[in-house]
Amino acid sequence: MHIVICIKQVPDSAQIRVHPVTNTIMRQGVPTIINPYDLFALEEALRLRDAYGGEVTVLSMGPPMAEDSLRKALGYGADRAVLLTDRYFAGSDTLATSFALSQAIAKVGETFGPPDIVFTGKQTIDGDTAQVGPGIAKRLDLQQLTYVAKIGSIDLAAREIEVERRCEGGTQMLKSRLPCLITVLEGTNEIRRGSFEDALCAARSQIVKWTAVAAGIEDLTRCGLRGSPTVVKRVFAPTARAEKAEQIETAEKTLRDAADELIAAIFTRQPPLEHELAFNNGA
Numbered sequence: 001m002h003i004v005i006c007i008k009q010v011p012d013s014a015q016i017r018v019h020p021v022t023n024t025i026m027r028q029g030v031p032t033i034i035n036p037y038d039l040f041a042l043e044e045a046l047r048l049r050d051a052y053g054g055e056v057t058v059l060s061m062g063p064p065m066a067e068d069s070l071r072k073a074l075g076y077g078a079d080r081a082v083l084l085t086d087r088y089f090a091g092s093d094t095l096a097t098s099f100a101l102s103q104a105i106a107k108v109g110e111t112f113g114p115p116d117i118v119f120t121g122k123q124t125i126d127g128d129t130a131q132v133g134p135g136i137a138k139r140l141d142l143q144q145l146t147y148v149a150k151i152g153s154i155d156l157a158a159r160e161i162e163v164e165r166r167c168e169g170g171t172q173m174l175k176s177r178l179p180c181l182i183t184v185l186e187g188t189n190e191i192r193r194g195s196f197e198d199a200l201c202a203a204r205s206q207i208v209k210w211t212a213v214a215a216g217i218e219d220l221t222r223c224g225l226r227g228s229p230t231v232v233k234r235v236f237a238p239t240a241r242a243e244k245a246e247q248i249e250t251a252e253k254t255l256r257d258a259a260d261e262l263i264a265a266i267f268t269r270q271p272p273l274e275h276e277l278a279f280n281n282g283a
Contacts, residue, residue, distance in 0.1 A: 001048070001049070001052050001053060001054030001055075001116045001117070001154075001156060002054055002055055002057065002109075002112065002113045002114065002115045002116055003045045003048060003049060003054065003055070003056045003057070003115060003116065003117045003118075003119065004056075004057045004058075004059055004105055004108055004115040004117075004118045004119070005038070005041055005042050005045045005056060005057070005058050005059070005073075005078070005118075005119040005120070006038070006058075006059050006060070006101055006105075006118070006119070006120045006132075006133075006136070007034055007035060007038040007039075007041075007042065007058055007059070007060050007069060007070070007073055007121075008034075008035045008038060008060060008061075008062065008069075008124050008126075009032050009033070009034065009035075009060065009062050009065070009066040009068070009069040010032065010033060010034075010035045010124055010125055010126045011030040011031070011032055011033075011126060012030060012031045012032065012033050013125045013126070015030050015031065016030055017030075017237075018235060018236060018237040032065070032068070032069070033069075034069045034072060034073065035121055035124045035125055035126075036121070036125060036186065037121025037122050037123060037124070037125070037184065037185075037186055038120065038121040038124075039121075039191050040121065040184050040185070040186055040187070040188050040189060040191065041119040041120055041121045041182075041183070041184035042056075042058065042073055042076060042078065042119070042191075043076070043188075043189045043190075043191045043192060044119060044151060044182075044184055044188060044189055045078075045117070045119045046076065046077050046078070046192070047151075047189065048117070048151060048154065049079075052154055052156065054116075055079040055080065055112075056077075056078045056079050056080070057078070057079065057080045057081070057082060057108055057112060057115075058070055058073040058074070058078040058080070058081050058082070059081075059082045059084065059101065059104060059105065059108060060081075060082075060083055060084065061083075061084040061085070061089055061092075061097060061100055061101055061104070062083070062084075062085060062089075063085060064083075064085055066083055066085065067083055067207055067209075070082075070083055070207055071202050071203070071205070071207065072202070074198070074201065074202035074205050074207075075194040075198050075199050075202040076191075076192060076194045076198065077192070077194060077195070077198045080112065080205075080208070081205065081207045081208065082104065082108060082207070082208040082209075082210065083207055083208070083209045083210070084100060084101070084104045084210050084212075084215055085209060085210075085211070086211040086212040086223075087224075088211075088212045088217075088220050088223045088224050089212065089223055089224050090224050090225065091224050091225035091228060092223060092224050092225075092227065092228055093228035093229070093230035094127065094129050094131040094132050094135060094230070095131075095135065095227065095228060095229065095230070096222060096223050096224060096227035096228045097132050097135075098131070098132045098134075098135025098136050098138075098139060099135075099139060099222050099223065099227065100212070100215070100217065100223050101132065101136050102135075102136045102139035102140050103215055103216055103217045104210065104215045104216075105118060105136065105140060106140065106216065107210065107214075107215045107216045110216075114179070115179060116156075116178050116179050117161070117178065117179060117180060117181075117182060118136065118137075118140075118142065118179070118180075118181040118182070119181075119182050119183075119184060120132065120133035120136070120181070120182075120183050120184070121133075121183065121184055121186075122146065122147055122183045122184060122185050122186070123183075130146075130183070133146065133181060133183040134146060134181075134183070136181055137180075137181035140181070142179055142180055142181045143176045143177055143178075143179070143180035143181070144180070144181055145161075145163050145165060145174060145176055145180055145181070145182045145183070146165070146182075146183045147165055147166050147167065147183060147185055148163045148164065148165050148166075148182050148183065148184055148185065148188070149164050149165065149166045149171070149185050149188050150163065150164040150188060151163055151164075151182075152164060152173070154178075156178075159177055159178045160175055160176070160177055160178065161175070161176055161177075161178055161180060162174070162175045163176070163182065166185060246265060248261055248262055248265065
């Protein structure tokens with residue numbers, strides 16, 4: 001079984017600052033990490049490899065420094081790393097990114113064998129769009145399983161997979177055919193510590209580096225800024241609210257009494273909200 005996992009190197013969101021004059025994100029001096037959701041996807045890929053055999057290829061698109069994240073992924077136990085790096089990718093939005101990654105995954109399939117499963121995290125912490133995974137699935141015509149919390153089982157002979165998917169109001173148990181793309185939720189598994197042997201192997205491994213042309217991308221106008229219709233109008237840091245938090249004691253109250261007190265406190269602070277709800281209910 002061949003599993004491809006897409007990861008992204010992102011700035012540590014806990015240390016991001018916004019320039020007070022230009023309102024742009026200041027990345028200088030901010031440490032980078034593997035997108036946390038991608039780590040859960042990587043762990044799930046490694047667990048399936050360990051259970052069913054095969055190999056895991058980790059793929060990233062970014063500047064040359066993204067090699068650091070790929071080497072960390074190798075340290076967790078991935079078998080191979082591919083970096084898609086080229087100036088043509090600069091400024092890509094989710095549409096252009098999913099196009100470039102889908103082309104690279106197709107190239108990975110031609111070079112190292114077709115993938116049975118493509119994993120991504122459910123979203124990245126810098127963009128928070130959750131669009132790249134589904135975009136890749138659409139372009140590669142893969143079955144799409146999003147917000148997956150658990151992999152149930154895989155029947156490689158029948159080419160089927162069962163997953164547990166979180167949805168609004170409950171959980172869905174889904175069976176799909178392979179190949180497929182799966183976006184993984186946070187907290188789905190416990191991320192392993194890489195072994196000493198994996199760390200040594202990661203340090204010695206040769207990371208495959210592809211330019212846009214090497215990845216088989218013929219239409220470069222679909223990459224980078226030229227291929228990105230998204231326009232960011234403004235970036236700003238939310239201002240802190242001056243209001244103090246109010247604590248409601250619940251130790252001696254029933255849930256209903258606590259809920260009534262909470263609603264009363266909200267309506268006291270937001271009188272228009274109470275009138276609006278009363279109007280909508282026909283009062």
